[in-house]
Amino acid sequence: MAATTSQLPATARPTPRRGPRGKRLRTVGFHTGASLLSAIWFLPIALILIISVRSTDDVLGNGLNALPHSFAPGNYASAWSGGGMEHALINSLIVAVPAVALTLLLGSMAAFALSRYQIPFRRTLILIMLGGNLLPPQILLVPVAKLSQVFGIYDTFTTLIAVEIGFGLGFYVFVLQGFMRSIPTEIQQAALLDGAGPIQIYWRIVLPLSRPALAALAALAFTWIFNDLLWPITVLITESKMPVTPALLTLQGQFVSYWNVIAAGSVIAAIPTVAVFLRFQRHFIAGLNLGAVK
């Protein structure tokens, strides 16, 4: 967190000892280079957006690279209802929203206890939980699929939500306990004198003060869970239960060579996370750095 508040290098750095014209030339040079770089990065997205609104006849007849000769927003309708993206989007929200909420609730509970109190084996517990998050998921795939079959909860949203929570939890506990440790002890002591117990201190004091970290992690967790492919295809089998990412693969198989519909489907799949990013941009970037730069 400290990194985000440090002063801007621009103001601290001395201006190069050159005339105003040299400076302007450098500025122009920078903007040319940076625009070029951004353009290269954005080019694939632009092409996909264009292809997604061209008609099938246009794409097949004139080729993928041709200038658009048609405007067919109907591709989005095909992907939305025919390709099952509508249903898949609802499934994704059914999974992602409770998973994010419960992950943050459980993660913040553990982080609260581990950071604000003297729990025996505090450090070991934090590291064990973090270690679980760092495991390559492959080692868990077969056992999770088989265990959920044994318990009769295979192919349910509950299992998928539980796995997403369990697998992510360690990271959130680690990041949140680091954040909560920076909250001054005096606040907690004052609350204690007022007769507040751990639950009140957690719910009324520490949780509201951790809001920046929680917001950052919520944005991140939503993106991760929403974008995940491996767990849904491992614990779900019914086509109609699939969230967006695996549904995109179904759409790909269903609309082979209909690049315009596939493009429209990819755009639909990307919109929710892009929206979260644009809306919570600051939190999102802060979240990426929370676990990293501390």
Add this chain to the structure above:
Amino acid sequence: MTLASTQALPSGSATAPPPGSARGRRGPRRFKPFGPSPVLIAFVLVPLLVESVAVFWPAIQGFYISLTRWNGVNPPSYVGLGNYHQMFGDPIFRKALENTAIWLVLFGTISAVGGLGCAMFLQRERRGISIYRAALFLPVTFSLTATALMWQTLYQPDGMLNGLLSGIGLGGWQHAWLANPSTALYAQIVPALWREIGYVMVLYLAGLKGIDPALYEAAKVDGASAWQQFRNVTLPQLRSVNAVVLSVIVIDSLRSFDVVWALTQGGPYNSSQLLSTYMYQTAFVNTDYGYGCALAVVIFVLAFGVIVSYLIRAFKETD
């Protein structure tokens, strides 16, 4: 929730705090003056239990299954290290291991160098900078699967890449990128890189921001060139970020299953097979669970060094 908790409070607070606060007055200041109460123990144990059921118990099972032969129908039969022995004679395993190594090295170096380069280029706060940064960061928010499908279109024989090549007079370099065994793997690293570089850039941007400008001033006074400043100020100051970037890259490249699964599923002729895709195929397409878990253990071993170094760093931080 809040109502219930206020009711429940007196009992909890009556028992826990007094000994704790007494200890707090005597002990050094950074000692937290609170002892664990049943509520707090539950706060730790419930999440731990969830993670144990969803992660630790299955992980132990995974190691055990790797020592068995199991098709999911008959009960698993113990074969010791038989599955690991089988790997030595398995050409697909060798190919997958080789491809995973290529992926790690190419994906790792290019995204680290590219991410650092972009971060240094876009480091200064000035007008329009956030637009450039956002353009590079945008793909990070896409799922790997959506990214893969976008690039699949661009890789088509009449797609963007071949069009660009013929446009700049390199028509001879055109390929059916994903259908050609010699290009399939490399063609799939590109979309993964397109997504990763923006991520690494953000990590490095934060790291660069944390460097004390006085260090550069001092280097300038000593007459250091731009390259010397980079070598002797920037790189050493970024050491902790470098470690993070390294672990992020290794973990991400071992998780790049999604791209390959969406595009070639390891084909054509296993030419783009990765350990992660081969593991999934073995376990869930061929229902050879024992061998699949053994492959997963190999992935675990590959990631082990990174996991441990990450944990050691975390251990130092949480003192």
